[in-house]
Every structure is written in structure tokens, then in C-alpha cells.
Amino acid sequence: MPISHAPRRQQFLQALGGAAAVIPAALAQRHHADVEFPFRQDSDFWYLTGFDEPGAVALFLPHRPENPFVLFVAAKDPLVEVWDGCRWGTEGAVAEFGADLAHPLDQLEELLPQYLQGAEALCFRVGRHPQVEPLLLKLWADQLDRAPRRGSGADRLLAPCPLLHALRLRKEPAELERLRLAAQISAEAHELARAMVRPGVNEAEVRAKIKGHFLARGSRGFAYPSIVAGGDNACILHYTANNAPLRDGDLLLIDAGCSLSDHYNGDITRTFPVNGRFSGEQRALYDLVLAAQLAALAQVQPGHTAEQVHDTAVRVLVEGLCSLGLLQGSVDGLVEQGAYRHLYMHRTGHWLGLDVHDVGAYRLGEHPVTLEPGMVLTVEPGLYVSDRLPVPEGQPAIDDRWKGIGIRIEDDVAVLPGGAEVLTAAALKAPSAMERQL
Numbered sequence: 001m002p003i004s005h006a007p008r009r010q011q012f013l014q015a016l017g018g019a020a021a022v023i024p025a026a027l028a029q030r031h032h033a034d035v036e037f038p039f040r041q042d043s044d045f046w047y048l049t050g051f052d053e054p055g056a057v058a059l060f061l062p063h064r065p066e067n068p069f070v071l072f073v074a075a076k077d078p079l080v081e082v083w084d085g086c087r088w089g090t091e092g093a094v095a096e097f098g099a100d101l102a103h104p105l106d107q108l109e110e111l112l113p114q115y116l117q118g119a120e121a122l123c124f125r126v127g128r129h130p131q132v133e134p135l136l137l138k139l140w141a142d143q144l145d146r147a148p149r150r151g152s153g154a155d156r157l158l159a160p161c162p163l164l165h166a167l168r169l170r171k172e173p174a175e176l177e178r179l180r181l182a183a184q185i186s187a188e189a190h191e192l193a194r195a196m197v198r199p200g201v202n203e204a205e206v207r208a209k210i211k212g213h214f215l216a217r218g219s220r221g222f223a224y225p226s227i228v229a230g231g232d233n234a235c236i237l238h239y240t241a242n243n244a245p246l247r248d249g250d251l252l253l254i255d256a257g258c259s260l261s262d263h264y265n266g267d268i269t270r271t272f273p274v275n276g277r278f279s280g281e282q283r284a285l286y287d288l289v290l291a292a293q294l295a296a297l298a299q300v301q302p303g304h305t306a307e308q309v310h311d312t313a314v315r316v317l318v319e320g321l322c323s324l325g326l327l328q329g330s331v332d333g334l335v336e337q338g339a340y341r342h343l344y345m346h347r348t349g350h351w352l353g354l355d356v357h358d359v360g361a362y363r364l365g366e367h368p369v370t371l372e373p374g375m376v377l378t379v380e381p382g383l384y385v386s387d388r389l390p391v392p393e394g395q396p397a398i399d400d401r402w403k404g405i406g407i408r409i410e411d412d413v414a415v416l417p418g419g420a421e422v423l424t425a426a427a428l429k430a431p432s433a434m435e436r437q438l
């Protein structure tokens with residue numbers, strides 16, 4: 001079931017009403033000197049076009065029903081293409097990407113006013129696209145100047161996000177297929193990583209194994225900077241060094257997922273003992289995080305909210321931390337005051353899709369968004385015991401035997417009619433699977 005961008009364009013055009021949308025592609029980003037980062041397309045632009053070149057601009061023009069989808073793209077240029085690879089050019093934009101009309105990018109300034117003439121409003125994300133924004137604002141200013149005599153002109157600037165991100169939040173069946181594949185490849189890499197770990201192996205070697213599998217399976221590589229964090233390094237939530245030797249007696253936390261050729265992402269975290277055996281303290285906290293994760297996963301179903309998922313995880317964690325003597329007081333009071341946040345300081349999940357932290361509202365005004373079939377989210381509670389944050393007043397000091405334990409367990413979950421599907425189940429997490437004979 002291939003991804004089809006055309007039905008999305010139809011939905012977006014309908015949602016626009018009388019507004020005309022200008023959706024720019026991402027630009028190439030400089031790494032250093034004349035070297036660029038690998039190109040990453042803007043996810044909104046990709047969602048609507050599937051076109052993977054930098055600098056392009058897509059127009060969506062409901063007021064021109066005979067040719068509502070116009071692409072401005074880099075023109076064919078044999079000399080540039082010898083260095084940088086093939087471009088589709090205007091002919092490819094029409095033939096391969098379904099544009100009703102296509103023009104070379106250098107005609108954008110000249111042609112944009114004509115295309116936007118007659119729209120009731122302009123739909124453009126201010127603050128994100130410095131190559132297009134001045135042009136668009138000047139054009140709108142001209143329209144406003146002329147409106148009294150012409151009797152027409154756009155009178156509002158709209159953000160595309162509410163329309164577009166509501167579409168992106170609800171995944172089509174073909175998108176769920178891609179997310180299943182991203183989850184599967186990511187899970188395979190976690191299994192390979194666990195099999196190679198033993199004391200003395202470097203975090204970087206584990207990371208290389210994971211990246212090797214992602215590339216060998218045809219994905220683009222890491223969906224986000226992966227975290228391979230032994231022992232206390234796991235208590236740094238966005239640990240980036242990833243280059244320490246793994247120590248006997250420590251846990252290893254791995255947060256890694258792949259990004260497919262069409263940018264659908266996996267996002268998995270697993271934690272297990274470097275030497276194959278949990279200590280008593282490690283096992284107690286692992287069992288607690290797993291219990292919180294399973295309870296939170298059970299809350300993922302249509303009609304519930306992401307807040308319920310988070311609240312469930314927090315409650316299980318706080319109850320367990322009280323039993324272990326790491327917190328004291330009434331569970332309700334501790335939850336209300338947030339007196340657990342020196343041990344659990346992040347939310348329990350996020351939307352997942354073309355962006356790893358995918359677009360879509362979590363709240364609309366006062367109301368948390370209700371989970372619906374097609375929504376995909378991560379469920380990732382954790383505990384991080386270190387000296388970095390102060391123990392809140394009235395809470396027990398932390399005994400040294402707990403310190404340096406960082407645990408997170410993260411799965412990707414699709415909401416389905418009547419329930420949910422854990423996409424990442426192939427990455428094992430039962431304590432018995434985390435313990436290994438070395």
C-alpha cells in the first residue's frame with residue numbers, strides 16, 4: 001500500500017476554504033565551510049508533495065480549481081547535477097509529483113502575485129521560512145494597498161498548522177504500515193545491541209551496531225541523535241557523548257530509532273544490565289518502571305487522553321517509590337505537588353510520525369485531545385536517580401545504593417478502533433529477557 005500524497009492535497013485544499021497556502025520546502029543547511037548536512041525535507045512540505053529537493057515552494061490554490069497545485073522547483077542544470085545529483089526540474093514536478101503547473105524557482109517572485117490574486121486569505125507559517133517570508137509579506141502589503149480600489153484582496157494571514165497538523169495527527173492505513181516497518185527495524189537493532197553488550201564494550205560500538213543495522217535495512221539512519229548511556233550517563237536525558245566504556249554492574253540505556261526513506265520514524269528505549277544480571281536495586285526500579293509502562297500502555301485506547309496515559313504512569317511510579325522508601329507521604333499529595341520530579345522529570349510520551357516529536361495538539365484550550373484511531377504516540381516512563389536535582393523538602397535523602405541508576409522503557413503505540421497496537425513489541429522488555437548469560 002504505497003503512500004499517496006494526492007488525497008492529502010485534496011483534503012488540505014478543502015480545509016483551506018477560500019485561503020491560498022504557500023508551503024516552502026526546507027533549505028540545505030551548512031555543516032561547516034562549504035559542506036552541508038544531509039538534506040532533511042520539511043515534514044509539512046513532504047506530507048503534501050513527497051518532493052525531496054531543497055528550496056522548492058508549493059502553492060495550494062482553492063480559488064483556481066483548474067490548477068490548484070503549483071510547484072516552484074530548482075530548474076534542470078547539467079553542470080550542477082554533475083556535482084549534486086539529479087534534479088526533477090519542472091517537467092518531473094508535473095509528471096512524477098502531480099503538480100498541475102510547475103515553474104523554475106527563479107520565477108517565484110514574478111509569478112507569485114498572479115497566483116495569489118483572488119484568494120480571500122493567505123495561509124503561511126510566519127517565522128520559519130526566511131527565503132519566502134519577505135516576498136510573501138510584501139505581496140500581501142501590495143494587495144492591502146490596492147484592495148480599496150480593486151475591491152478584493154486577502155484580508156487575513158492564517159497559520160497552516162491547525163489544518164495541516166490535524167491531518168498529520170491522524171495516520172492513514174498506509175502510514176501505519178510505514179510506522180510498523182520503522183518500529184520493526186528499530187526493534188531489531190535493539191535486539192542486536194543487547195546481544196553484543198558486555199563489560200568493556202564502548203557505548204560508541206553499540207551505537208555503530210545500531211546505525212549499521214538501520215542503514216543495512218534501507219532506512220536513512222537515526223531518526224534523532226541516539227542515546228547509548230551506561231550507568232549514571234543515563235540520568236542525563238539527552239546524553240550526547242556516547243563514547244564511554246560500559247562498566248560491570250551498570251545498566252545500559254539505549255534510546256534509538258530509525259527513519260525510513262519517506263521519513264516515518266521509530267522511537268524505542270530499552271534498559272538492561274551490562275553484565276547480564278540486575279542488582280537488587282536495579283531490578284526493583286526496573287520492575288517499577290515496567291509496571292508503570294504497562295499500566296500506561298493499557299490506557300491507550302480511543303476515548304482516553306494522553307494526559308490519562310501520563311497520569312497513570314506517574315501514579316504507579318509514585319506508589320512504588322513510596323514502597324521502596326525513595327518518597328514518603330500520601331500518594332495524592334506527592335502527585336499534586338510534583339514531589340517526584342527529582343526522579344521522574346519528563347512527560348510519558350509524545351505523538352510520533354514524520355517528526356519524531358510529531359505535530360498535533362495535545363490540548364485544545366482547556367481540553368486534552370481525545371485519542372482516536374490512527375493516532376500514534378510513544379509511552380516512555382522512566383526513573384533517573386542521581387544527585388543532579390535537589391531532593392524536595394520533606395522527602396527522604398537518597399541512599400548511595402540507588403544512585404547512578406537511569407531507566408526508561410519506551411514503545412510506539414497506534415490507537416486502533418477498540419484498542420491499541422504496540423508497534424515495537426519485537427524489542428523485548430521482560431526482565432527475564434534483559435538478563436543474559438554472558
Ligand SMILES: [Mn+2]
Binds near residue numbers: 267350378380410
Ligand atoms: Mn520518545
